[in-house]
Amino acid sequence: MRIDVNAFVGSYPYRRVPGTSPEGVLGAMDRLGIDEAWVTHLPGLFWRDPAEGNAWLLETAARHDRLRPVPSVHPELAGWRDAVRLAADAGAPAVRADPTFYGIDPAGAAMRALAAACGEAGLPLVLAVRLEDGRQRHPNDHAPELPAAAVRALVRSHPRVRLLVTHADRPFIEEVHFGSTPGEAERIWWDICWIWGPPEDHLQTLLGTIGASRFVLGTGQPLRLPENAGAKLDLLDISAAGRTAIESGNVRTLCQT
Amino acid sequence: MLIDVHAHFLHDRTPRADWQARNASRLRAGERVGITIHVASILGSWGASSPTYFPSPADLRYANDWLLELQRRHPARVRGYVAVNPNYTDAALAEVERCLDAGMIGIKLAASRRADDPLLDPVCRLAARRGVPILHHVWQRRRRDWPGQEASDAGELGALAERHPDVRFLLAHIGGGGDWLHSLPIVRPLPNVYVDLSGSGVDGGMLEACVDAVGVGRLLWGCDLTIETGWAKLRYLEHLLSAPELEQVRWRNAAGIFPPGAFPSD
Numbered sequence: 001m002r003i004d005v006n007a008f009v010g011s012y013p014y015r016r017v018p019g020t021s022p023e024g025v026l027g028a029m030d031r032l033g034i035d036e037a038w039v040t041h042l043p044g045l046f047w048r049d050p051a052e053g054n055a056w057l058l059e060t061a062a063r064h065d066r067l068r069p070v071p072s073v074h075p076e077l078a079g080w081r082d083a084v085r086l087a088a089d090a091g092a093p094a095v096r097a098d099p100t101f102y103g104i105d106p107a108g109a110a111m112r113a114l115a116a117a118c119g120e121a122g123l124p125l126v127l128a129v130r131l132e133d134g135r136q137r138h139p140n141d142h143a144p145e146l147p148a149a150a151v152r153a154l155v156r157s158h159p160r161v162r163l164l165v166t167h168a169d170r171p172f173i174e175e176v177h178f179g180s181t182p183g184e185a186e187r188i189w190w191d192i193c194w195i196w197g198p199p200e201d202h203l204q205t206l207l208g209t210i211g212a213s214r215f216v217l218g219t220g221q222p223l224r225l226p227e228n229a230g231a232k233l234d235l236l237d238i239s240a241a242g243r244t245a246i247e248s249g250n251v252r253t254l255c256q257t
Numbered sequence: 258m259l260i261d262v263h264a265h266f267l268h269d270r271t272p273r274a275d276w277q278a279r280n281a282s283r284l285r286a287g288e289r290v291g292i293t294i295h296v297a298s299i300l301g302s303w304g305a306s307s308p309t310y311f312p313s314p315a316d317l318r319y320a321n322d323w324l325l326e327l328q329r330r331h332p333a334r335v336r337g338y339v340a341v342n343p344n345y346t347d348a349a350l351a352e353v354e355r356c357l358d359a360g361m362i363g364i365k366l367a368a369s370r371r372a373d374d375p376l377l378d379p380v381c382r383l384a385a386r387r388g389v390p391i392l393h394h395v396w397q398r399r400r401r402d403w404p405g406q407e408a409s410d411a412g413e414l415g416a417l418a419e420r421h422p423d424v425r426f427l428l429a430h431i432g433g434g435g436d437w438l439h440s441l442p443i444v445r446p447l448p449n450v451y452v453d454l455s456g457s458g459v460d461g462g463m464l465e466a467c468v469d470a471v472g473v474g475r476l477l478w479g480c481d482l483t484i485e486t487g488w489a490k491l492r493y494l495e496h497l498l499s500a501p502e503l504e505q506v507r508w509r510n511a512a513g514i515f516p517p518g519a520f521p522s523d
Contacts, residue, residue, distance in 0.1 A: 015438060017461045031496060133458055135434040136397065196457065197485030198286035199279045225459040228489035235286050235485050 001248040002034045004226065005094075005126075006166040006191045006218030008042035009060060009067070010053070014138035019222040022060050022067060028226050029066065035248075037221075038093055038126075040070045045098050050074050051083040058090050068093050070126055075114035076104050084114070088121045093255055094164060096126035099150070100143045106150035112157040119160030124254055127151065129167045129194070131223060148175040155184045164254060166191040166218050170202035177210050185210075189254045191218025192246065197232045204236055212242045216250045258508040260520065261287070261487065263392065263430060263455040263479030264297035266335075268323040270316075271303040280327075286484040287334070290491075293508070294520055298338040298365035298392070299324050310368040310394070310406035314348040317341060321356050328360060336519060338365035338392055343376045350383055357387050362519040364391045372409035373416035381421040390425040390514045392453065393417075397435030411440035418450045425449050425514040430481050432456030432490070437463055441470035448475075451514060454506075455479030459486050464493055473502040477511050 009022050019028055020042065029037055039061065044053020050072035061069035071087040073080050073095050087095045097114055099106040106127075118125040129146045146165075155163055155176075165176075168190055177185050192215055196202040207215070217233075219226035233243055264283065267276035287295060299320035301312025312320070317340055324337040339356035341349035343366065353364055364384055370376050372393055384391050396408035411428060418426045428444055431437045433456030444450040452467050452475060467476055478494075480487030494503055512520055 015462065018465060019461060132460070133434045136436045136458070136460075196483050199283035199484065200482065201278075201282055222461040224461060225464075225489050225493050227492040228459045228486055231488035231492060232485040235289055235488070 001244075002032075002036075002217060003248045003251045004029070004034045004037040004219050004221070004229070005164060005216050005251060006128075006193055007037040007039045007221050008223065009039045009057070010042040010044070012042055012223060013046050014132075014141055017222055022064055025222060026064060026066060028221055032226050032230055034226070036066050036068060038068045038070045040072060040096055040126075044072055045101055049077055050098070050102070051077070051080070054083060054086070070094050070096050073097050073114060074102050074104075075110040076102070080114065081117060084117050084121055084123065088123055092123070094124040094126050096128070098128060100146055103143075106146055107153035111150070111154060115154045115161040115163075116158040119158040119162070124162040124164050124189075125154070126164045126166065127154075129165065129169075129172060131167065131220075148172050148179070151176045151188070152179050155180060155188055162187045162189070162254060164189045164191070164216070167194045167220060169194050170196065170206060173206060173210070177214070185214070188214065189216050189250060190214055191216050192229055192232060193218045193220040193224060195232070197235045203232060207236070207238065207242070212238070212245055213250055213253070215246050216254065217247045258293050258520075259291050259478065259491075260294045260296065260508040260511040261292050261455075261479050262296050262427060262477045262511050263453050263481045264295035265482070266297050266299055266324065266327060267303060268299060268320060270305055270319060272305045273303070283484065284331075284334070290484060290488045292334070294334055294336055296336045296338065296363065296511075296515075297324060297327075298340045300340055300365075300367050308405060310408075311344075312340070312342055312367070312369070314342065314345045314352070317352060321352060321361070325356065325359050325361065333521065337361040338363040340365040340367065341380065342367075342369040343374075343380055344369055346376060346379055349380055353380065353383055353387070357389060362515045363389045366391060367394045368396075368406035368408045371407055372413040377417055378420065381417065381424050385421060385423040388516050390427055390451075392427040392429055395429045395440065397431065397433070397437045398439035399435075410435075411443040415443050415447050415450065418447045422449055425451060427451050427453045427477060429453050430456035430479070431467060432458030432460070432463060432486065433481060434458060438466065441466055445470045451475045451477050451510065453477050453479045454490055455481035455487060457481075457483040457486050459489050464490060464497060468497070473498060473505050474510060476506045478506050478508075
């Protein structure tokens with residue numbers, strides 16, 4: 001069983017990307033043996049109200065049972081609590097917010113309120129550190145990357161909040177993990193899509209220092225080649241049980257905690 | 258057969274205490290991926306006694322000697338680029354001659370001088386005479402100067418390539434960060450510029466754009482600092498290309514630009 005917790009459907013505003021349709025993502029999943037993908041409506045992420053993409057996302061996911069919807073929530077817009085409730089009612093595995101793309105404080109009162117609401121609703125909150133390498137972004141794509149301090153602040157903001165952080169690299173993960181109490185760190189999961197493999201062996205190192213239980217399979221597809229996550233796992237020295245945990249078991253823990 | 262045209266190793270005078278582990282990891286991962294040959298360079302002392310991208314002649318000589326020794330220890334799987342700093346013209350030319358005579362198969366230019374600068378011309382003339390390619394570090398669209406390097410972009414490398422049509426140039430790490438969409442149209446009309454696919458970037462659409470821009474015949478497979486991204490691109494190319502085209506990218510194109518006999522299959 002493989003679950004990709006970091007995928008998108010829909011076009012990207014800053015360059016042409018192949019395979020953004022639901023069928024394209026499903027085709028990539030077939031190619032790589034991914035059973036289930038958590039998907040967000042990519043264009044909506046850039047809209048004034050990203051939740052306006054959620055209806056299409058939920059309809060799409062309803063037609064494709066291997067796609068699980070991760071609706072977007074902008075916590076400074078009126079009605080955001082309804083978006084969280086709709087997500088929970090629709091059986092979404094999580095909701096996401098991209099505060100730096102919305103132009104809001106990533107650790108401000110609104111984001112803390114969203115984190116708390118997610119905690120109360122039993123929904124993990126997905127946060128992306130970045131979508132693209134900062135050196136290649138469109139000249140008008142100025143949204144800052146998510147700061148590590150914001151993740152630390154959000155996990156401290158409510159005792160039941162659970163965070164799934166995608167597109168983080170080793171220094172970011174180490175800063176947050178070791179800048180948190182063990183209890184806080186146990187409520188943060190990290191996807192592997194932006195962590196380097198050999199010869200730097202950042203993922204191997206993190207599995208040793210932080211533990212495999214904190215990591216989940218995420219690809220960032222179709223903005224990134226999903227083959228990367230599989231190649232990275234194939235280059236690890238890891239037990240079969242450890243690999244299974246990353247590919248699916250830890251996601252179940254994330255959802256059931 | 259699989260040739261990584263963009264590899265690096267560390268040595269005992271580099272700042273990394275874990276240099277041996279990193280070298281061993283590269284070779285071990287290479288075995289898993291099936292890399293036949295790592296074509297590698299060492300950029301001087303990697304900053305220990307001169308800057309990585311502005312290495313001193315003394316640091317380069319030590320590093321090149323170390324790489325030659327590694328090539329001797331691993332004759333079946335390591336080949337070397339001789340790395341030089343073109344600001345020291347006489348030293349650079351002598352070092353290229355010395356290391357090619359000793360068995361290296363290409364030249365690595367980092368970011369010590371802008372690629373279109375006339376100071377690179379003597380090195381390029383020597384590359385033409387010796388029949389070896391030049392791997393040039395490239396920042397894919399340099400909008401400003403960055404500290405620590407005098408990085409060139411594809412436009413500057415293109416100017417150099419037009420001045421030296423008999424030299425084969427490798428545009429380094431198209432996935433190495435930066436705007437690859439800026440680089441590809443520039444090198445499209447330059448038949449002596451090859452696109453090295455290495456780098457940590459695995460952007461969806463990048464490989465399709467590379468094929469569209471320069472064709473399969475000018476793509477070279479490589480990893481640079483992240484072997485998993487190289488393997489991911491290779492796996493995606495298996496889906497994108499025909500088997501004969503894939504062979505070109507895996508090794509045949511590389512075998513065509515390095516000197517005859519550089520690789521076991523030649």
